Amino acid sequence: MKTKETRQHVFFMMVGFLALLFLPDFLNVYHRSFIMFTMMYVVLSSSWNIISGFTGYISFGHVLFYGVGSYASAILVADQGWPWLATLPISMLVGLLFALVIGFPVLRLKGPYFAIATLAAAEGTRVLVTVWDDLTHGGLGISLPNVENSMETYYAMLILMFVTIGVCYWIAHSRFGVRLNAIREDEVAAEALGINTTIYKLAAFGLSAIFPAMAGAIQANKTLYIDPETEFFILITITMKLMAMFGGKGTVIGPIIGAVVLYTFQEFVWVTFPQAHLIAFGIFLILVARFMPRGMVGQAVDRGWWRKGMVH
Amino acid sequence: MEKAEIRSIYLLSGFLVLAFTLPFVVGIMTGYVFFDIVWLYDLITIVLSGMMHGGVYAMFAVGLTLIFGVMRIINVAHGEVVMLGAYFTWSLFNAPGFFDINVYIDPLLTMIITLPVVFLLGFGLQKFVLNAVIGGPELTPLLITFGIGISMINIVEWIFTTDYHTVAYVPGAIAVTNDISISANKAISFAMAFVISTGVFLFLKFARFGKAIRATAQNADVAMVCGVNIQRIYMITFGLGAALAAAGGVLVSIQFAFNPETGIQYTVVAFAIIILGGRGHFIGALIGALMLGVLENLVSFMVPNGTAMVEIAAYALMIFVLLIRPAGLMGMKEG
Numbered sequence: 001m002k003t004k005e006t007r008q009h010v011f012f013m014m015v016g017f018l019a020l021l022f023l024p025d026f027l028n029v030y031h032r033s034f035i036m037f038t039m040m041y042v043v044l045s046s047s048w049n050i051i052s053g054f055t056g057y058i059s060f061g062h063v064l065f066y067g068v069g070s071y072a073s074a075i076l077v078a079d080q081g082w083p084w085l086a087t088l089p090i091s092m093l094v095g096l097l098f099a100l101v102i103g104f105p106v107l108r109l110k111g112p113y114f115a116i117a118t119l120a121a122a123e124g125t126r127v128l129v130t131v132w133d134d135l136t137h138g139g140l141g142i143s144l145p146n147v148e149n150s151m152e153t154y155y156a157m158l159i160l161m162f163v164t165i166g167v168c169y170w171i172a173h174s175r176f177g178v179r180l181n182a183i184r185e186d187e188v189a190a191e192a193l194g195i196n197t198t199i200y201k202l203a204a205f206g207l208s209a210i211f212p213a214m215a216g217a218i219q220a221n222k223t224l225y226i227d228p229e230t231e232f233f234i235l236i237t238i239t240m241k242l243m244a245m246f247g248g249k250g251t252v253i254g255p256i257i258g259a260v261v262l263y264t265f266q267e268f269v270w271v272t273f274p275q276a277h278l279i280a281f282g283i284f285l286i287l288v289a290r291f292m293p294r295g296m297v298g299q300a301v302d303r304g305w306w307r308k309g310m311v312h
Numbered sequence: 313m314e315k316a317e318i319r320s321i322y323l324l325s326g327f328l329v330l331a332f333t334l335p336f337v338v339g340i341m342t343g344y345v346f347f348d349i350v351w352l353y354d355l356i357t358i359v360l361s362g363m364m365h366g367g368v369y370a371m372f373a374v375g376l377t378l379i380f381g382v383m384r385i386i387n388v389a390h391g392e393v394v395m396l397g398a399y400f401t402w403s404l405f406n407a408p409g410f411f412d413i414n415v416y417i418d419p420l421l422t423m424i425i426t427l428p429v430v431f432l433l434g435f436g437l438q439k440f441v442l443n444a445v446i447g448g449p450e451l452t453p454l455l456i457t458f459g460i461g462i463s464m465i466n467i468v469e470w471i472f473t474t475d476y477h478t479v480a481y482v483p484g485a486i487a488v489t490n491d492i493s494i495s496a497n498k499a500i501s502f503a504m505a506f507v508i509s510t511g512v513f514l515f516l517k518f519a520r521f522g523k524a525i526r527a528t529a530q531n532a533d534v535a536m537v538c539g540v541n542i543q544r545i546y547m548i549t550f551g552l553g554a555a556l557a558a559a560g561g562v563l564v565s566i567q568f569a570f571n572p573e574t575g576i577q578y579t580v581v582a583f584a585i586i587i588l589g590g591r592g593h594f595i596g597a598l599i600g601a602l603m604l605g606v607l608e609n610l611v612s613f614m615v616p617n618g619t620a621m622v623e624i625a626a627y628a629l630m631i632f633v634l635l636i637r638p639a640g641l642m643g644m645k646e647g
Contacts, residue, residue, distance in 0.1 A: 058451050105635050111450050112386045113638060116583055117631050123580065124627035131620045234576070238458065245455075275470060282463035289455035290445060 009169065013162065020158050029150050036154045036222065038263045039161040043215045044236070045243035045255035046164050050208035052241070053249035054177055055201060056184030057107065060115040060237060061122030062212060064102070065095045067231040069213025070220035071129060074142040077221065084149075084221040085156070088214050095213025096206050098125075103205035107198070110187075119234070126232035141227025144220065153222040160218065164211045168252045171207075180204055184250075212240075235278075238285070239266075246288050248297025257296060320637040327636055331629060332607060339614030353491040358613045359606055360488070364498040366605025367505035368563045372578060373585035373597040374509055375556030381529040381592025382549045383446055385453035389461035391579030393430060393554050397561020398570045399468055400426040402477050419481050419566050420504060426562060427555045434554025438547045446546065461575065468572040481566040501563035508559055512552075513594060525549055529592060577623065584630040589640050596642030604629065 020039075024032045044066065052058045069091040076082040076090060106117045129136045136142070171177040179200050182190040191197050220226050239262075247258025269280050292299055300306045339345040376390045404422040408415045437460065445452045482500060485493040516522035527535040528545045536542050564570060564578070585604050589596025604626060611625045612618035633640060 106631070109634055109638070112454060113634055115451065115454060116386070116587075117634050120580065120583075120627040120630050123576075124624050124631075127620055127623045127627075131617045131624075235462070238462075241455075276466065278466035278469075279463045282459040282461070282466065285459035285462075286441065286456050289452050289459070290441070293449070293452060 006173070013165065017158070017162055021155075024151060024154050029148075032150050032154055033222070034267060036150070036157050037219075038260055039157045040215050040219055041240065041243060041259040041263045042256050043157070043161050043164045043211050044240040045247070045259045046168050046252075047208045047211040048237075048240040049244045049249055049251075049255045050168065050171060050180075051204050052208075053244060053251070053255070054171060054180040054184065055204045057201065057205075058111075058115050058241075059118045059208075060241075061118030061120070062208070062240060063232055063234065063236040064118075064122040064125050065098060065209040065212040066216035066219075066236060067122075067125065067129070067228075068098050068216070069095045070216035070226050070231050071136055071142075072213070073217035074144055074220045074226050075135065078142050078144050084217075085152075088156070088217050091213045091217035092210045095209045095216075098213075099206045099209030100202065103202050103209075107201045107205060119237075122232060122234070122237065126228050129232065130228045136228070139228060141225060144224040144226075146224060149221065153218050156218050157215070160211065160214055165252065165256065167207065167211075168255075172252050176200075176203075181250075235281075238281075242281075242285055242288060244295075245293065246295055248295030251295075251297045254295050254297045320639075324633065324637040324641065327632055328603070331625075331632075332610065335607075335610040335614045338616075342616050344614045344616065350491075355613070357492050357494070358609045360492070360494055361498055362606035362609030363602055364494065364502040364605070365609060366602035367502040368560060368567065369581055369585055369605055370509055370598050370601035371505050371560035371563060372557040373582045373589070373601050374512060374594060375553035375560070376582045377586045377589070377592055377594065377597040378525075378556070379550055379553035380586065382525060383442075383453075383546055384450070385442065385446060385457070386450070387457045387553070388454060388579055389457040389464065389575075390553075390557050390582050391575035391577065392461040392464040393434070393557035393575075394561040394564060394578040395468065395570060395572060395575035396464060397426055397430060397558030398479075398565035399472060399477070399561075400429070400558065401562045401565040402472075402479055405479050419479050419562060420500070423559060423562050426558050430558035431551040431555040433551075435547050435551035437554075438550035442550065443543065443546065461579075465572045465575065472572065474571055474573070476569040476571045477565075478569045479565045495567075497566045501567060505560075505563060508556070509598060512556065516594065521548075580623075580630070581626055584626040584633075587630050587638075587640055588633050590642035591640060593640070593642045596640060599641060 020035070023035070027035070044062070048059060048062050051062075072091045072094040073084065073087040076087045077084050102118075102121050106114060106121065109117050130139050132138070133140075171180065179190070179195050182193065182195060183197055183200060187197055216231065220231075240259075243258035243262045244255040245258070246262055247256065248254030266277075266281075270277055273280070288295075294302075297306065336345065345351065372390060372394050375393075376387060379385065379387050379390075401419050401422045404417050404425060405419055407417060441456060441460070442453060445456060482496040485495050486499050487493040516526055524535065524540045525545055525548075527538065527540060528542060528549075532542055535545075560578070568574075581604065585600040586592075586597055587600075588603065589598070589600030607629070608622045608625055612622050615621050
């Protein structure tokens with residue numbers, strides 16, 4: 001698909017990449033970390049979007065992959081002394097493994113039951129991680145060796161973010177994505193058209209699991225301390241979902257807009273009224289779900305600012 | 313019945329038998345099981361106290377199943393209402409203490425205030441927030457109730473901080489025989505749960521309004537044609553479900569310590585129960601609650617690290633039942 005539009009998008013992505021590549025030299029550690037975490041949420045909401053936006057299976061337990069990825073990396077770094085970059089592929093594989101093992105049975109469920117089952121899977125994993133303290137140090141958490149690596153994690157997250165966006169873009173513009181959309185619209189009809197829905201759903205679930213796993217790994221090496229309560233925090237799932245929904249799920253640009261806008265907003269609320277953090281979040285969730293379920297992109301399409309059928 | 317359906321019932325029963333034997337197997341392997349009379353008495357005590365837990369679980373599971381059955385919405389804020397009920401009880405219980413009066417208000421009496429207040433809260437939520445999204449995509453109410461839930465957590469944290477609270481009601485235990493005894497609080501809350509759920513059952517079965525609720529659950533359109541005011545039924549059902557959850561919260565508060573974040577745990581428990589029992593099924597919820605209560609106590613009694621494993625028991629039960637027979641024990645296949 002070498003259309004003019006694709007070339008434009010690639011051009012914009014390159015510009016963004018270059019801008020973000022040279023930006024951290026001019027920033028202090030706080031702003032660098034802030035941008036890194038914004039990019040992390042872009043990764044998380046974009047990958048949630050793969051299974052839930054493109055394929056229509058709303059996952060309530062995506063923090064599971066983020067958590068196991070960060071734990072895989074932290075265990076290897078803290079207990080085995082690996083260099084942290086070398087742990088990223090392992091985290092990816094662990095995330096993929098969990099996605100396949102959990103996805104194979106659970107993807108047979110539909111709608112709200114899939115949502116509840118993934119929620120249960122994530123919470124169950126949290127308890128397992130807490131209990132299995134030989135491997136995971138239990139509820140004490142893992143402290144990683146103390147280093148200042150805000151530059152390295154920034155670049156790692158930058159590359160991960162562009163890989164994620166690239167994969168989402170490819171999905172949205174390929175037959176694979178069209179098949180996922182077919183599953184979202186009507187699974188029985190998709191199957192009747194000859195799409196092997198099990199394989200496609202599993203592939204989408206796996207793809208949407210590996211990026212959070214790596215993001216979790218990078219985050220663990222950035223914050224240098226992890227414990228089950230923060231790594232498997234249910235609010236992280238809700239945040240990525242809210243960001244993708246606010247931007248517009250089922251599109252490539254939606255989760256990116258949502259993550260950038262909401263993370264900035266969240267940081268602002270967190271700094272100004274730390275106590276009202278959750279309540280602001282809850283009310284915002286209600287408003288988004290109630291009044292703009294198709295997000296900002298959906299609104300723009302409805303008002304004719306963007307053309308219909310837009311996926312990028 | 314179809315062959316596949318009968319097979320799934322057999323599979324589910326087989327799974328449940330397995331689930332109940334598993335703690336014993338693990339217990340024998342890890343040496344937590346002793347074959348003597350003292351252990352046997354302990355086991356009986358554990359099973360009894362599991363049933364008492366189950367009675368409390370039944371309270372809020374019945375509320376959830378009622379809401380699901382009538383409105384087809386999945387209320388994730390249910391556990392938070394349980395927690396809210398517990399906090400209401402705690403504040404009323406200690407209320408005279410704030411004015412330096414050395415009396416405590418009986419936790420069961422606080423229900424007289426708690427239940428109507430929470431009923432009105434549920435009524436209002438349904439009227440102003442949820443009514444607009446019924447019948448739309450199934451996930452919108454899920455997200456909205458989640459938003460309500462975390463707002464409630466935040467408000468309660470503001471007022472009461474994140475410390476654990478308990479309500480010290482009746483100390484001591486009731487001796488059933490010389491060797492088996494049960495904590496008095498548990499027995500009281502079980503009796504209370506029994507009374508309330510029987511009351512709700514009779515209300516649904518015989519009262520005119522209860523019949524209207526059941527009719528709406530079966531087929532909202534036909535009920536509307538027959539002259540049932542659906543919107544009102546929805547509001548009252550949500551209020552009733554919330555009030556049942558709060559009643560569960562009152563019973564929880566006299567047995568367990570609670571803090572603002574315990575809500576989610578009860579949400580999961582309630583979901584595990586209604587999925588096991590059959591969604592929207594009243595008796596199913598009662599049976600499921602008793603089974604989950606007993607199973608949880610068996611796990612915490614015989615499995616090492618049991619108190620943490622209890623949570624896993626509920627999660628695993630939920631996922632496996634969803635996979636084996638999504639309709640649950642008593643439910644029929646949704647057509």
